[in-house]
Amino acid sequence: MPVGAHVPRESELRERLALVCQRLYQKDLIAAGDGNVSLRLDAERVLVTPSGFHKGFIRPDELIITDLQGRKLRGAHKPSSEFAMHALIYAERPDVFAVVHAHPPHTVALALAGVSLTDCVLSETCLLLGQVPTAPYSTPTTQEVPDSLRPYVRSANAIVMHRHGALTMGKTVEEAWQRMEAVEHSAKIICAARAMGDVQPLPAHETQKLEQLAQTLGIPRPPQPPCPSPSDSAIIEAVLRKLRG
Numbered sequence: 001m002p003v004g005a006h007v008p009r010e011s012e013l014r015e016r017l018a019l020v021c022q023r024l025y026q027k028d029l030i031a032a033g034d035g036n037v038s039l040r041l042d043a044e045r046v047l048v049t050p051s052g053f054h055k056g057f058i059r060p061d062e063l064i065i066t067d068l069q070g071r072k073l074r075g076a077h078k079p080s081s082e083f084a085m086h087a088l089i090y091a092e093r094p095d096v097f098a099v100v101h102a103h104p105p106h107t108v109a110l111a112l113a114g115v116s117l118t119d120c121v122l123s124e125t126c127l128l129l130g131q132v133p134t135a136p137y138s139t140p141t142t143q144e145v146p147d148s149l150r151p152y153v154r155s156a157n158a159i160v161m162h163r164h165g166a167l168t169m170g171k172t173v174e175e176a177w178q179r180m181e182a183v184e185h186s187a188k189i190i191c192a193a194r195a196m197g198d199v200q201p202l203p204a205h206e207t208q209k210l211e212q213l214a215q216t217l218g219i220p221r222p223p224q225p226p227c228p229s230p231s232d233s234a235i236i237e238a239v240l241r242k243l244r245g
């Protein structure tokens with residue numbers, strides 16, 4: 001951070017996180033007890049929404065402080081039951097400071113209908129987000145959730161979760177929220193277009209031009225390469241064991 005840059009206080013970060021929760025509800029990206037949002041307070045602590053609350057009406061003082069593994073450090077309520085996916089992102093993406101999970105209806109509907117958002121259809125969405133992969137189905141609140149997301153977290157800033165919702169990340173909670181809004185907005189357009197006819201992705205050479213433009217304009221892309229899959233990790237571990245004798 002540059003010398004003299006504004007360092008937000010905890011109270012300000014609580015207000016900003018609660019405001020993003022309100023926006024998620026106002027934009028129909030969550031309903032009832034859906035969704036969870038978190039941000040890094042510092043190297044060891046995370047501010048996260050509580051479990052079982054309607055996030056559209058969450059107050060800044062109801063947010064919970066946990067460590068990076070989700071163990072509660074401060075707050076009157078239980079932290080999000082989906083904290084494992086936030087923990088995964090913070091462990092794998094040191095460039096990420098905030099995570100938004102929501103249930104955007106058009107995004108989930110497209111995945112249910114077997115339509116992937118990985119293909120580039122809309123120029124501005126591709127420019128802003130790059131690829132948006134879909135992670136396979138996983139049972140909510142279990143270890144299956146981070147396991148299903150792991151192969152994608154280093155190569156995407158927005159991931160669709162099959163039969164469930166979506167996850168976006170960013171340097172700030174506002175950036176993560178805007179990425180969620182952008183995913184759902186493009187899904188809405190694609191749904192409307194598909195109701196009227198066939199939708200073709202942009203040709204590969206046009207997608208490459210957008211990637212070059214993203215580089216020129218300094219639009220952030222996630223770090224590469226992707227995280228090793230569990231099977232890759234097992235192979236690496238086996239090789240290391242052999243080398244160690």
Ligand SMILES: [Zn+2]
Binds near residue numbers: 035
């Ligand atoms: Zn969810």
